[in-house]
Amino acid sequence: MSEAATEPLPQAGAVKSSWRFNSMIGLNIVALVFGLGFWQLVTSLGVVGLPTPVQVFNQAIASISSGLLVSDALASLARVLTGFILGIAVAVPVGFLMGWYPTARGLIEPYIQFFRTIPPLAIIPLAIVTMGIGEVPKIFVIFLAAFLTSVVATFQGVISVDRTLINAARVLGARDATIFRRVVIPASTPFIMVGVRIGLGSSWATVVAAELIAAQSGLGFRMQQGQLYYDLPVIFVSLITIGILGLIMDRIVIAADRRLTAWQEKA
Amino acid sequence: MNPKISFKDVSRTFDVAGRPIFKALDRFSLDIEDGEFITVVGPSGCGKSTAMNIAAGLLQPSSGQVVVDGVEVKGPGPERGVIFQQYALFPWLTVRENVEFGLRLQNIPKQKRREIADHFIDLVGLKDFAHALPKMLSGGMKQRCAIARAYAVNPKILLMDEPFGALDALTRVQLQDQLLQTWSKERRTVMFITHDVDEAVYLANRVVVMAARPGRLDRIIDVGLPYPRTEEIRLSPEFATLRNEVWRAVYHPAAAA
Numbered sequence: 001m002s003e004a005a006t007e008p009l010p011q012a013g014a015v016k017s018s019w020r021f022n023s024m025i026g027l028n029i030v031a032l033v034f035g036l037g038f039w040q041l042v043t044s045l046g047v048v049g050l051p052t053p054v055q056v057f058n059q060a061i062a063s064i065s066s067g068l069l070v071s072d073a074l075a076s077l078a079r080v081l082t083g084f085i086l087g088i089a090v091a092v093p094v095g096f097l098m099g100w101y102p103t104a105r106g107l108i109e110p111y112i113q114f115f116r117t118i119p120p121l122a123i124i125p126l127a128i129v130t131m132g133i134g135e136v137p138k139i140f141v142i143f144l145a146a147f148l149t150s151v152v153a154t155f156q157g158v159i160s161v162d163r164t165l166i167n168a169a170r171v172l173g174a175r176d177a178t179i180f181r182r183v184v185i186p187a188s189t190p191f192i193m194v195g196v197r198i199g200l201g202s203s204w205a206t207v208v209a210a211e212l213i214a215a216q217s218g219l220g221f222r223m224q225q226g227q228l229y230y231d232l233p234v235i236f237v238s239l240i241t242i243g244i245l246g247l248i249m250d251r252i253v254i255a256a257d258r259r260l261t262a263w264q265e266k267a
Numbered sequence: 268m269n270p271k272i273s274f275k276d277v278s279r280t281f282d283v284a285g286r287p288i289f290k291a292l293d294r295f296s297l298d299i300e301d302g303e304f305i306t307v308v309g310p311s312g313c314g315k316s317t318a319m320n321i322a323a324g325l326l327q328p329s330s331g332q333v334v335v336d337g338v339e340v341k342g343p344g345p346e347r348g349v350i351f352q353q354y355a356l357f358p359w360l361t362v363r364e365n366v367e368f369g370l371r372l373q374n375i376p377k378q379k380r381r382e383i384a385d386h387f388i389d390l391v392g393l394k395d396f397a398h399a400l401p402k403m404l405s406g407g408m409k410q411r412c413a414i415a416r417a418y419a420v421n422p423k424i425l426l427m428d429e430p431f432g433a434l435d436a437l438t439r440v441q442l443q444d445q446l447l448q449t450w451s452k453e454r455r456t457v458m459f460i461t462h463d464v465d466e467a468v469y470l471a472n473r474v475v476v477m478a479a480r481p482g483r484l485d486r487i488i489d490v491g492l493p494y495p496r497t498e499e500i501r502l503s504p505e506f507a508t509l510r511n512e513v514w515r516a517v518y519h520p521a522a523a524a
């Protein structure tokens with residue numbers, strides 16, 4: 001069977017896709033410049049009562065040099081990451097448990113399905129009343145947001161593991177514990193990563209909202225202050241920071257996903 | 268001599284809600300001798316995979332039993348290698364890691380594991396792809412990797428469920444010849460399921476023909492052609508006669524008892 005070596009590897013259209021990538025970036029930049037120009041135009045003509053890009057930029061410089069922007073961003077990030085990591089850390093084992101043991105599924109699933117229908121934000125009033133106005137209620141709500149999305153994804157991953165892969169492991173001598181570690185976990189990673197990505201998105205959305213309602217720091221709190229004092233540039237700076245940080249976190253998850261699931265056959 | 272694998276009145280029913288109980292396999296009995304190459308043919312749904320999965324220990328019989336080396340099958344075991352139609356490679360492992368999977372479970376030291384894996388990877392001609400992930404392999408290469416993985420744990424019995432079903436004619440013939448080569452070198456007992464009448468006759472000592480509704484053994488046809496099987500044999504009148512006989516058996520089964 002030495003003809004194997006001559007079988008061609010599927011060649012990706014490397015040249016073509018790199019061209020496409022570069023022109024995509026080019027288009028993105030064009031869109032960005034146009035957007036800023038349009039913003040400058042309508043605000044400087046006084047069509048809308050919003051700050052100009054220059055005013056927002058100056059506010060950003062001021063916020064950075066006063067240290068407020070950084071401390072706000074860090075406060076929000078700390079809440080998101082704590083809640084999010086706790087949420088994933090609990091969701092993954094619970095999801096595995098539900099997928100692997102029908103009994104666990106039967107016991108846990110009704111609660112998850114029920115709480116999933118309640119937006120995490122709706123829990124905030126309850127959380128504040130029962131847990132006070134410190135960090136705990138905010139982190140709890142974020143935890144809930146991350147947990148609920150990831151637990152379902154993990155569970156889906158486990159129940160959709162290809163039976164033949166499990167059988168293949170069994171006939172090679174694997175027992176349940178090995179099958180779980182060597183087959184079920186890697187096979188459900190793509191699903192888990194989808195859950196992580198969605199979970200991070202909803203954690204981020206939740207933190208800002210939680211800070212709007214009750215906080216003494218954070219980007220949401222800063223916007224709330226801006227609203228109070230009618231300080232539009234401050235609101236803009238916070239909004240843009242939220243967007244940029246969210247984007248960066250999403251990219252990090254995507255990069256992690258690429259590494260962890262590079263083995264997947266993509267159609 | 269005792270048979271290597273013995274199906275004793277094996278039946279399997281499937282109880283699907285809203286349908287009458289379905290007899291996928293009805294009182295199936297078959298003795299396979301040590302070192303024998305058996306092929307199983309029959310129409311779709313006649314219980315071929317069901318019979319094989321019961322022998323593999325992946326499915327419980329509703330009644331009857333399968334005995335391997337005098338011991339009733341209770342579950343899967345490394346002495347029975349299985350090759351699935353859908354390759355069933357672990358997509359997150361490289362070719363070598365796939366082949367090493369079973370060896371790892373036996374706690375074979377790393378160095379030795381490497382050696383064994385490389386030997387079988389070489390045997391199936393995947394040397395240059397030892398570090399490739401399954402997604403980079405063609406269908407034929409995936410199947411060869413699956414074969415290497417099954418061989419690596421040195422099973423005395425190979426259960427193969429339409430392993431070459433999805434391959435093109437040329438790759439198929441190459442893999443058939445390679446399978447026969449290793450089989451005659453290492454004398455394993457093989458139960459090989461196929462849809463292809465040519466393939467069934469070309470490989471086997473005996474061809475087992477099954478019939479459907481209920482899934483059952485229809486007849487056993489002795490091939491009696493010498494090994495090694497060659498292109499000459501494949502094109503001989505004797506081969507044609509046997510092929511016709513199997514063909515007729517598949518399409519005109521005896522009435523169910």
Ligand SMILES: Nc1ncnc2c1ncn2[C@@H]1O[C@H](COP(=O)(O)OP(=O)(O)OP(=O)(O)O)[C@@H](O)[C@H]1O
Nearest residue numbers: 281282283291310311312313314315316317318482
């Ligand atoms: N888990 C199951 N539940 C219900 N019915 C099943 C199940 N597995 C198999 N069957 C039925 O049993 C019959 C025999 O199935 P089996 O897979 O053994 O057929 P086969 O001979 O291997 O067919 P093919 O050549 O198409 O692979 C089929 O009619 C199938 O529908």
Ligand SMILES: [Mg+2]
Nearest residue numbers: 315316317428
């Ligand atoms: Mg089948």
